[in-house]
Amino acid sequence: MNTGLWITVSTGGLIGFLLVLSFFLKKFGGYAPGWRIRCAACNAHRPAAEAGIVRVAAMGTKHTIAGCPSCGKVGHAIIERDPGEPATIESGTNAPPQQ
Numbered sequence: 001m002n003t004g005l006w007i008t009v010s011t012g013g014l015i016g017f018l019l020v021l022s023f024f025l026k027k028f029g030g031y032a033p034g035w036r037i038r039c040a041a042c043n044a045h046r047p048a049a050e051a052g053i054v055r056v057a058a059m060g061t062k063h064t065i066a067g068c069p070s071c072g073k074v075g076h077a078i079i080e081r082d083p084g085e086p087a088t089i090e091s092g093t094n095a096p097p098q099q
Ligand SMILES: [Zn+2]
Pocket: 039, 040, 041, 042, 043, 044, 068, 069, 070, 071, 072, 073
């Protein structure tokens, strides 16, 4: 059996997948319009795009670890559908403008 070749092909496939993924992230911004991230500690929330959250929610992961500008804690944060409420956290100064 040519195990070495199989490993090479597998790794190449993974790298190819990551390249395609990064291409789509660049093309479409990589953020999550219509989603928000909510701090589990203080319930403050902000758009996921402003938080720089990659659209992991679309892949089924709805929880992440994030720093909260509102209460200053780094911990459990929930990624959820944005019901359209105004964000309770001001945009960060380093947040890229969203068009
Ligand atoms: Zn918080």
